[in-house]
Amino acid sequence: MRIATYNVNGVNGRLPVLLRWLKQAQPDAVCLQELKAPQEKFPEQALADAGYGAIWHGQKSWNGVAILAKGTKPVETRRGLPGDPGDVHSRYIEAAVNGVLIGCLYLPNGNPAPGPKFDYKLAWFARLGRYAATLQKSKDPVVLAGDYNVMPTDIDVYKPERWVDDALFRPESRAAFQKLMKQGWTDAVRKLHPGERIYTFWDYFRNAWPRNAGLRIDHLLLNPVVARRLVAAGVDRDVRGWEKSSDHAPVWIEMAPVTRRGKDQGRRPSTKVRKVTE
Numbered sequence: 001m002r003i004a005t006y007n008v009n010g011v012n013g014r015l016p017v018l019l020r021w022l023k024q025a026q027p028d029a030v031c032l033q034e035l036k037a038p039q040e041k042f043p044e045q046a047l048a049d050a051g052y053g054a055i056w057h058g059q060k061s062w063n064g065v066a067i068l069a070k071g072t073k074p075v076e077t078r079r080g081l082p083g084d085p086g087d088v089h090s091r092y093i094e095a096a097v098n099g100v101l102i103g104c105l106y107l108p109n110g111n112p113a114p115g116p117k118f119d120y121k122l123a124w125f126a127r128l129g130r131y132a133a134t135l136q137k138s139k140d141p142v143v144l145a146g147d148y149n150v151m152p153t154d155i156d157v158y159k160p161e162r163w164v165d166d167a168l169f170r171p172e173s174r175a176a177f178q179k180l181m182k183q184g185w186t187d188a189v190r191k192l193h194p195g196e197r198i199y200t201f202w203d204y205f206r207n208a209w210p211r212n213a214g215l216r217i218d219h220l221l222l223n224p225v226v227a228r229r230l231v232a233a234g235v236d237r238d239v240r241g242w243e244k245s246s247d248h249a250p251v252w253i254e255m256a257p258v259t260r261r262g263k264d265q266g267r268r269p270s271t272k273v274r275k276v277t278e
Contacts, residue, residue: 003030005219006218006246007147007246009034015043020242021236029067029097031066032066038060041058052068053072059089074095077095083126101143103142105145125173136223152216156215200217232253233251233252237249
């Protein structure tokens, strides 16, 4: 099973790129971020024509997350991150796909820092940590995938000395990510590519893409049930170079199939929908 995460930076404006990549890569499940589209403007039919069912949590002008599933419709289990009923940002959606519970997230950017936006980022991170702790212990396979807007270590950023005051690289952001990891999650890309400079985002400015001046901010975190089935992980880097592409590239993992009945499969993920105020 191949699961991917892709910050599309506008699902309608970059729909041709998304459809081209889906046809080429054929992922089984995809988490999308930055839809930048209200709920009623999501391109459900175009994706269905491409063979993908979808659930989504849209928002006008910015934010927005979605989960796609090849040949089926994801079974929604949560819409919105718990812990703050007043938070109206569309940043989290969760679904069961082929026996795997997938949480799709778009963590706040937080700039300028310090300031209210950075405070919101850290508060959202704390809420994610509290909820993730319950998922990490699940006997179900769980993947938390998305744009975390954090570079965990120096190797995850081009010229780290230039980013020391940025919300994506401030010590508080990195500490929040490490606190999350200490729950027992596995950073899939880093697990299979330790010490390798791998980026998932290249800014549109300052000639970042041709210079490979990138950041690794899109991550797939796996609970132990999934981590022991991890066989491959990578970035479809070439997609960033396509015409009218997002400033992010798709990131993916491959899981080995369950070879013995019941092993690693655990219980069927709950399909009860849990929502917070949108």
